[in-house]
Amino acid sequence: MAVRPSVRRLIPRAHGYQRGMLLAGGAVVAAVVVVAVFAPLLAPYGFAQLRDAHGYFGAQRPPSARHWLGTTVGGYDVLSRVIWGSQTAFEVIVAGTVVALLLGSLLGLASGYAGGRADGVLVALTDAIYAFPALLLAIVLAIVVSGGSSGRWSGILSTAVTVTIIFLPQYFRVVRAETTRLKHEPFVESARVVGVPRRRILVRHILVNATRTLPLVVTLNAGGAVATLAGLGFVGYGIEPTAAAEWGYDLNRAQSDIAAGIWWTALFPGLAIALTVLGITLFGEGLNDVRDPRLRARRTPRREPPPGPAEVRESAGLLDVEHLSVSFTTDGGTVDAVEDVSLTVAPGEILAIVGESGSGKTVTARSALALLPDTASARGVVLVRGRDVLRAGGRELRRVRGRDIAVIFQEPGTALNPVHTVGWQIAEALRAHRSITRRQARARAVELLDRVGIPDPDLRVGHYPHQFSGGQQQRIVIALALALDAPLLVADEPTTALDVTVQADILDLLRDLRDTRHVAIVLITHNMGVVADLADRVAVMRRGRLVEQADVRTLFAAPRHEYTRALLAAVPRLSVERPASPPLSGDTVVEARGLVVEYPGRLGSPAFRAVDGVDLRIARGEVLGLVGESGSGKTTIARAVAGLVPAGGDLRVLGVDLAGSRERQFRTVRRHLGFVFQDPATSFNPKRTIGDGIAEPLRAHGDPTAAEVRRRVGELLDAVQLDAGHAGRYPHELSGGQRQRAALARALALQPRLLIADEPTSALDVSVQQRVLDLFAALQKELGFAVLFISHDLAVVNALADRVGVLYRGRLVEEGERRQVLTSPAHDYTRRLIAASPVPDPVEQAARRAHRLADEATA
C-alpha cells in the first residue's frame, strides 16, 4: 500500500498503545498478504477440490488430522478455502482501491480548486452516493456488472467496481476539502500573485499537501473492500465456489449449519474476515492517531497524590510565587518553560508580567491556579492567600479557583461556552461555590453584566455568547471573573484579540475595578503600551527567567537590564518624528476610483460589502499605509489590488484595468507585483525548501538555469540578511522572523514595481518586528518600489509610510500625508483611533488617558 514509506517515519513518533496498534495492524495485514501470495504453497488442497487419493472428503466433517478445520456443507476443506479466500480478498482490495484513489483524488482536486457550479453538482452527486446504504448500492451494482453470473473475474470485477463507486466519494470529499482550504493559504496565493501557471500550483502546492488524510482513507477503503466482498457473498452475490474461494459465500452456506451446532464451517471464514478488517482498521486508526497531534497519546509525568491538606501560611500576601520552575514533557524531550521565578502581588496592586513569545509568562500565571496541562510538572511554591495550590487536592483547588483567584482569558470567543447562555454560565460559577437559589443567581448575573457595562442586562442575561460582539464577550468574561469577588485576577493578554478602541474600554474597566473594588491584577501582556497604561509594577521575563522587576515608571525611565532596554527600544512609537514626506509625484502605480468589493451571501442572504467606494492612488516609489480595525476592509483592498478577489468600480494596477480584464491580461503585470502575507507560519509551502519558494517567481517568468537561480536566491537572501544556507532549509526549520524575511525576499525576487504587504509584522514579537521593519525600510529606499502597507498599528505605519489612509467599515474616511494625518487628524474616527492607542510611556499615557476620559465625559 501507498502508506508504507511514511510509516517508517511515524513509528518512532508513536509510542505506547498507538505504536502497538500500528505494529499489530501492520503485522496482520502483512500476514494476510503473505498468505494470499503463497496460497498455492500453503493450502493443503485446492479451493474446489472434493476428493483426493483417499476418496471424497465428505460434507460437514469436524476438524481432524486430514482436515484441520473440518469440511464444509459442500464437501470442501475449510482450511484450504480460508487460505485461498485471502487471495480473492487481496485481489479485490487492490482492484478496489487503486482506481478510487486516483480518480477520487483528481476529481476532488479539480473540483475544489475550480469551485463554482460544476463543483456544486459534483458535491451534490457524491453526497447522494455517500448517503446511500453502501450494501444496497453494492447489490444493485453487482447485478448490473455481473449480470447475475458469478465467475472468478466477473465476481472480483463487480465487487471492485462497487467498492470503487462507494469509496470514490470519500477520496473526493477529503481531497476537495483540503484543496478548498489550501487554495487560500498564503503560500498558494503568493504563487498566484506572481503568476505561477495553474497546473504548477495544483501539483506543486496543493496536491502534495492535500494528501494528508489519504492513507487513512486508503485503509478504510481496503477494509471496506473486504467487508463488501463478504457482504455480497453473504446475501448471495458471491463467487461460485468452483470459480474461487470467497469467505462471505462460505459463511452464507454455513448459516444453516449453526442451528445444528456445526461451528467450524462458519467460524473460520468469519474469523478470517474479521481479522483482516481488524488488522487494516488498527493500522489505519493507529496511523491517524499518530499523524494528528491532537489525538496522539500524551506522555504524562507520574504525579504524586497530595499528602493531605495543603500547607496554609497565615503570614503570606495575596499571591506569593517562590522559586517556581515548570517543565513540559514533549515528544522531543523535556522543555523548561519557567525557571526559578519568584513574585509577589499585594492587594489592590496591578503587576504586569511582560515578555515575548516563549518567555513563560502565561505558564507562570496559570500556575497560580494550578491550571497546567497534564504534561507539565511544577516545582517550587505558589501560595494564593497563603494556600499552596501546587500541593492542593482537587476539592481544595476547586474552592480556591474562582473564589480566591479568577482568570480573564485572551480569546473571549473561545472562553465562553457556545451552547449555554451567559446568564447560565455566571449562575454556574456562583453555584459552584455558594448555595443560592436560581432566582438569586440570575439577579446577581444581571447585576454583574450591568457592572461590566453590558447594556440591557435584564434582557442580555438570556443571550448566547455568539450574540455579543468581541468586546462585549470580553466584558462577560470579566463579569465571570468578578462573580465571586475574588481579590485577585489573572488577566492573560486580555486585549490582544481586540481592536484598539475596544482595548481602551477594557483597560478602563480593569483600572476601574482596581480603583473601586481594590482588586489585584496580574496582567500578562506583550504590549508595552498596555503595560504603561495599567500597571503599577512590571516583571520582565525572558526564556523562562525573570530578568527584571521594577515600579512601572522606573522601568520605563531607567531600565536596568539590557534585555529590557532592547525591548523598550524596539517598540514602534507614534511620537517618533520623521520629516514630512514630499507630496505625491511621478507615475501612478495604483489608482482606484469607487472601488467596491462584495462577498456573495449564502443561500439568498444579501452580499456583504467589504469595501464600499474607496478612492486611492499610489505613485511610483511611494509607501501608502492603510490603517483600520478588524472588518474595515483593509485586507480586502490589498487582495483586490493583487487580483486575488474580483473588484467593482475602477481599479488600475500598473496600467492595466483590473476590474474589466481577465486573468490572462493581468498575468503580464504580475511579474511586477510582490505580496507579503501576515502569517509567517503558512507563507511557505511546508513540503518545499525556502530556496524553492524564493525561486518560484523567477521560474514563473523565464527559464533560468540552476546556476542562475542559485545565484539570484543567494543575492536575495543576502539582501534580507539571511544566510545563503537557508535556501536548502524547510519552512519549519526557520523562526517566524526568518520566514517573514524570506517571504520578503520572495516578494522582491523579480524587482517588483509594487509590493503589497498585509500586516507583515503583526504575528511577530516586537524585537523581531523591529528588524523586519528596518530591513523593509532600507530595501524600499534602495530599490524604490511602491508599497501598499496594511496594518492595524498606527505606530508601525508611522515608521514606514509616506502617506496614510484610514479605513472605517469599508470606507476611506481620511487620507493624506503621514504627519498630517497622525498629528492633526481631520476625521473624528482617526482622532479616536489615535487617542485609543496606548503609548509605551507611563507618564505620557497617564496624561493621555486623563485627556481622553475628559473628552468622553464632555461628549
Add this chain to the structure above:
Amino acid sequence: MTTLVEAPGEGAGAEPETTRPRPRGLGLGRYVLVRFLLILPTVFVLTTVVFFLMRVIGDPITAAYGDRLTAAQLRQRIHEAGYDRNVFAQYADYLGDIARGDFGTTFTDHVRVGSMLTTYGTATLELVVYSLVVALAVGPVLGTVAARLRDRGADVALRIFAILTYATPVFFVGLLLKLVFAARLGWLPVNGRLTTADEIALEVRGHKSGIYLLDALRAGDGPMAADVLQHAVLPAVALGLLSTGIFLRLFRTNLMSTLDADYVLAARSRGVGEWRLTTRHAARPALVPIITVMGLQVASLLGGAVLTEITFEWKGLGYELAQYLQARDYVAVQGIVVVLAVIVAVVNFLVDVLAAVIDPRVRY
C-alpha cells in the same frame, strides 16, 4: 459491508466536513426549509441512478423468467408490460409513479412495494429501535469514560473493543451469537421474530400494528411480550454492537476535543467540578458534530439491518429484499432499494435538524 463506511475526517474529532449548507447565521425555520428541500435532489439522483443501472442489464421480465419462457412468450410479456418503449418514456412514468408514492409492484408475487413498508417496514423499524436501545445504553457512556480516562488502560481496552465491534461483519457477529447462545447454550431462540404458535395467535387476533411488542402489550399478553423480547435479544445485540462501537468512538474523540477547549479550562478556573465539566460543558458542544456524523451513519445502520435480518430470518424489508434477489425479481429489488434510500434521506434530514436545534448558533 456495513462497518467501515464513514467520513474519515471525523477521526480527528473535528467537525466533519459537511458540504451541506452551513446553518450558521440562518434562522432555524429557514434552515429547516432549505435542508428539507435538499432531500429532493438527493432522492432524485438516487432514483435516477438506480433506474438506469437496473435498465442497463435489460428488462426485468427476461431476468426473472428468461430461463423458463420461450423467446416469443418473453417478447409478448415485455410488450404487455411496456418494457420495449423508449427508456426515457419509461423513466418519466417511473418518476411520476414515485411522485405519487407508488414504488412499483413486485413481479413474482404482485405485492405493492409501498404496502411492504407497513407490513415489513415495521419489523425493520422494531429491530432498529431495539438495536439503538442497546447502542445508546452502552456507547455514549463507554465513550465518555474513555475520553475522561484518555490514554489509560481502560481507554485502550475500550478503544480496541470499539474497533472490534465495527471491524467484525454484523452477520458474523450474528452467527457467533447464534452459535453460542442459541445452538450451544439453548438460552435463546435461533431465528425469527416469534414462535410459530404466537405468530398464529397474533394473526388470529388481527388489527396488528406490525410492531410485535406493541401488539402483545396491547393485547395484555405477557408471555407473548416475553417471547417477542427473547427473539429480539440476539439480533438487537448483533446490530447494536455495530452502532455501539461507532457511538463509543464518536463520543470519545469529540469529547476529547471539547474537554480540551478553552471554555472548559475557563470553567475549571472558576472552580466547577470535573463531573460537571464533562456533563454540562463538554458534552453538549460535542453533541453537535456527533449528531451530524450519526446522520451519516444512518445508511450503514440500515445496511447492517438488512444483513441482520437475513442472518436471523427476521422478516423485515432486508429479509424480503434477499428473497426477491433470489427470485431475480428486480422490480421488487428496485422498489425496496429506493424506499430504503428515501428513508435514509428523510432520517438524515431529521438528524440535521436535531443538530441545529442543539446548537444555539443556529437558533438565533
